[in-house]
Amino acid sequence: MSIERLTLPAPAKLNLFLHILGRRDDGYHELQTVFQFVDHADELHFLPRADGQIRLHTALLGVDHDQNLIVRAARLLQKVTGCSQGADIWLDKRLPMGGGIGGGSSNAATTLLGLNHLWSLGANLDELAELGLTLGADVPVFVRGKAAWAEGIGEQLTPVELEEPWFLVAIPQVSVSTAKIFNDPLLTRNTPPSKVRPVLEWGGRNDCQSVVEKRYPEIHNALILLNKFVSARLTGTGSCIFGSFPNETEAVKVADQLPATLPSFIAKGSNISMLHRKLESLF
Numbered sequence: 705m706s707i708e709r710l711t712l713p714a715p716a717k718l719n720l721f722l723h724i725l726g727r728r729d730d731g732y733h734e735l736q737t738v739f740q741f742v743d744h745a746d747e748l749h750f751l752p753r754a755d756g757q758i759r760l761h762t763a764l765l766g767v768d769h770d771q772n773l774i775v776r777a778a779r780l781l782q783k784v785t786g787c788s789q790g791a792d793i794w795l796d797k798r799l800p801m802g803g804g805i806g807g808g809s810s811n812a813a814t815t816l817l818g819l820n821h822l823w824s825l826g827a828n829l830d831e832l833a834e835l836g837l838t839l840g841a842d843v844p845v846f847v848r849g850k851a852a853w854a855e856g857i858g859e860q861l862t863p864v865e866l867e868e869p870w871f872l873v874a875i876p877q878v879s880v881s882t883a884k885i886f887n888d889p890l891l892t893r894n895t896p897p898s899k900v901r902p903v904l905e906w907g908g909r910n911d912c913q914s915v916v917e918k919r920y921p922e923i924h925n926a927l928i929l930l931n932k933f934v935s936a937r938l939t940g941t942g943s944c945i946f947g948s949f950p951n952e953t954e955a956v957k958v959a960d961q962l963p964a965t966l967p968s969f970i971a972k973g974s975n976i977s978m979l980h981r982k983l984e985s986l987f
């Protein structure tokens with residue numbers, strides 16, 4: 705019997721808005737945000753190994769093998785389940801790193817769900833989301849795979865039904881450190897708590913945006929440029945910025961007018977992540 709390779713997407717997310725309500729004693733910030741997925745993704749390939757080793761065969765610039773969130777997620781899952789199997793893993797990286805679209809977190813979530821499937825562990829989404837949270841605040845939403853209103857540090861998730869427009873996501877060529885932005889003295893941390901529907905109606909804002917624009921002129925300039933065509937905003941702590949469109953054609957028209965120095969991609973918004981759509985098709 706041939707052993708089948710499992711191939712799964714690790715899609716990007718956008719923070720449609722991001723409000724910072726306060727700071728906890730452990731330094732993490734209380735947030736209110738809405739996550740929506742886009743149909744643009746890294747791809748991971750998994751093959752089981754009988755010797756228990758975890759081997760990621762794709763190197764990422766600036767990330768040690770053992771620090772890669774894919775390897776950390778795989779080893780964590782092995783440890784908590786006592787699983788004796790290992791895996792060979794390959795990554796096709798398409799999502800910009802440090803882009804605020806959650807690439808590393810999404811890779812971790814796809815690894816947890818992929819290996820849970822490959823190793824027949826039978827862990828449920830609650831267990832995997834809890835495990836994922838120890839790897840990063842953004843991992844649980846990728847594990848659950850539903851567009852969500854998020855509170856707490858981003859882990860208290862309530863699914864929301866949103867319109868699914870097309871997004872143009874522009875990628876200023878800088879990598880933003882999430883930790884640095886959250887530690888910035890200029891960051892405001894006093895947005896009053898709200899309910900999700902009123903914020904969706906007025907649009908909300910990204911509380912990180914003014915600090916990011918001050919620290920990274922490239923992002924400030926990219927926002928000025930994109931705002932000429934569409935109302936544009938930062939996702940997460942950046943660097944990516946985005947605007948929404950009723951259809952793909954309108955998004956392409958704007959992308960065609962951006963300079964080569966500001967790469968971009970166009971993708972449809974989705975309330976169910978590509979990962980979960982693919983997993984459903986496997987059963």
Ligand SMILES: C[C@](O)(CO)[C@H](O)COP(=O)(O)OP(=O)(O)OC[C@H]1O[C@@H](n2ccc(N)nc2=O)[C@H](O)[C@@H]1O
Nearest residue numbers: 731732733809840841842843857858882883886940941
């Ligand atoms: C900005 C967002 O992308 C919005 O979705 C997330 O809140 C960040 O999620 P993430 O990258 O998975 O974050 P983590 O890897 O857990 O944390 C990176 C750093 O961001 C800061 N951090 C993150 C999340 C949060 N609610 N408060 C924080 O202060 C912490 O300083 C932490 O050291």
Ligand SMILES: Nc1ncnc2c1ncn2[C@@H]1O[C@H](COP(=O)(O)OP(=O)(O)OP(=O)(O)O)[C@@H](O)[C@H]1O
Nearest residue numbers: 772773801802803804805806807808809811842940
């Ligand atoms: N598999 C991985 N893919 C991307 N980055 C990884 C991975 N493993 C570890 N990292 C590290 O995590 C950092 C953040 O990467 P990521 O692409 O998730 O940023 P991000 O999109 O800003 O995330 P977020 O929106 O969750 O803050 C990278 O700069 C890198 O050092």
